[in-house]
Structure formats: structure tokens, C-alpha cells
Amino acid sequence: MKKIYYLFCIAMMTIATMTLTTACGGDDEDRPFVDNNDHPITAVHKIIIRVSGDTDNFKWRANFTALEWDGSKAKATDVFDEKGKILPQIVENFSYLSAETNKNGTTMATAMLVSDKVENNTGVLTVKYEGYLNGKMTNSKTFVIQGGKEVVQTIAFTSIPTSE
Numbered sequence: 413m414k415k416i417y418y419l420f421c422i423a424m425m426t427i428a429t430m431t432l433t434t435a436c437g438g439d440d441e442d443r444p445f446v447d448n449n450d451h452p453i454t455a456v457h458k459i460i461i462r463v464s465g466d467t468d469n470f471k472w473r474a475n476f477t478a479l480e481w482d483g484s485k486a487k488a489t490d491v492f493d494e495k496g497k498i499l500p501q502i503v504e505n506f507s508y509l510s511a512e513t514n515k516n517g518t519t520m521a522t523a524m525l526v527s528d529k530v531e532n533n534t535g536v537l538t539v540k541y542e543g544y545l546n547g548k549m550t551n552s553k554t555f556v557i558q559g560g561k562e563v564v565q566t567i568a569f570t571s572i573p574t575s576e
Contacts, residue, residue, distance in 0.1 A: 413422060413425050416545070418505075420444060420518060429465075429504075430448045432443040446540030447461065452481050452518035452519075453518075454480070454481050454515060454516045454518060455515070455517060455518075455546045456512055456513060456515050456519035456547070457512060457513045457517040457518075457519060457543070457544070457571040457572075458481070458510065458511065458512035458543070458544040458548050458571065459476070459510075459511050459520060459521075459541060459542070459543050459549075459569065459571055460506065460508070460509070460510045460511075460541070460542045461474060461506070461508070461509045461522070461539065461540070461541055462508055462539065463506065463507050463508075463538070463539050464507065464537075464538050464540075464557070465535065465536045465537040465538045466533075466536055466537060467505075467507065468529070468530075468535075469528065469530050469533045469534075469537070469559050470526055470527065470529050470533070470535065470537045470559065470569070471527055471528075471559070472504065472524055472525065472526045472537075473503070473523040473524065473525050474491075474502070474503050474504075474506075474509065474522055474523070474551060475501060475503075475522065475523050475524075476499060476520065476521070476522045477520070477521050477522075477523075478490070478491050478513045478517055478520040478521075478538070479518045479519050479520075480514060480517050481516050481518050482516070485531050486518050489513060489514065489516075489517065489536065490555060491511045491512065491513060491520065492512055492513070492514070493509075493510060493511065493512075494510045494525060497523075506515040512544075519570065519571065519572055519574025520570065520571045521568065521570040521571070522565070522568070522569050523567065523568045523569075524539065524567045524568075524569075525562045525564065525565070525566050526539070526557050526566075526567070527565075528559055528560070528564075530540060533559030533560060534559055535559040536556060536557065536558055536559065537555075537556070537559070538554065538555070538556050539554070539558040540552070540553075540554045540555075541553045541554070541567075541569040543569065543570060543571035543572070543573070544571065545572075550571065550572065550573050551569070551570065551572065551573045553569060555567050
């Protein structure tokens with residue numbers, strides 16, 4: 413079990429890092445969140461996740477990664493819930509989760525692992541994401557996951573709008 417947990421942590425951090433790198437890369441025209449001096453524009457980044465459906469048939473874990481601008485460089489930062497409390501590294505089996513950066517946030521991403529909890533799972537799980545910058549919705553996506561033989565699905569999402 414510990415081996416699966418550590419592999420999960422490695423996969424989540426890799427996906428979140430790749431999502432952050434992809435969302436922050438590209439030409440200047442593709443980076444609307446960078447000012448004329450190539451410094452990131454800071455904002456409160458927020459991601460809300462809603463999980464519904466046959467929740468008794470699945471288990472899921474979410475991991476958040478966020479960066480903030482300290483005036484000279486971007487650095488990793490804590491992620492907070494709606495009450496301002498620091499969220500743990502991994503959050504499991506929730507129906508609603510809200511996570512946000514402080515006002516110096518430059519980007520935030522989440523990776524979520526969903527797997528079967530029961531044998532012969534015929535259930536369906538719906539995962540809805542919403543991304544916000546300073547309270548304005550900038551990105552949303554819905555994933556529908558069909559249970560099956562040992563289904564394992566990884567989902568990545570960022571608060572910054574991305575082209576598909």
C-alpha cells in the first residue's frame with residue numbers, strides 16, 4: 413500500500429508540474445498573465461472541485477501546486493481553503509473542495525487520481541472543476557469517469573485558461 417501511495421504522490425507532482433510549466437510557457441502573445449517586464453501578474457487563484465455520482469464505488473485524491481511572485485522570482489506557496497486554513501498536501505474523498513492562493517499567486521494547478529473502490533464497478537463519477545482569478549471564473553471543465561476493471565484515471569486542471 414505504501415508503494416502505491418508513493419507512486420501516486422510522484423505521479424501527482426509530475427502532472428501538476430507539467431501543467432504549471434505548460435500553462436506558463438509560450439510566446440509573449442500566448443502569456444496574458446505576464447506584464448511588459450516579463451514579470452507574472454499576481455492574483456488570487458482559486459480552484460473549486462465538485463464530485464458527484466456513484467461516490468461509494470470510487471476513491472479519489474487531489475493534490476494542489478501553486479506558485480507566488482515574491483518580487484524577483486516565482487516560488488512554491490501554500491494553498492488555502494475558504495476559511496484561510498492551509499490545505500494538506502493530499503485531500504481525499506470529498507464532494508466539494510475549494511482551494512486558493514494568496515493575492516501574490518501567479519498560477520495554481522491540481523492533479524486528481526480516481527480509481528475503483530469496489531469490484532465490478534458499473535458506477536459513474538462526475539468531476540467538475542472551476543478556475544478563478546480574483547473571483548472571476550476563467551476556466552471550467554467536467555470529466556465523467558466510467559467505472560470498470562481497475563479503472564485509474566488522472567485529471568489535471570489549472571486556474572489559468574488553456575487552449576485545447
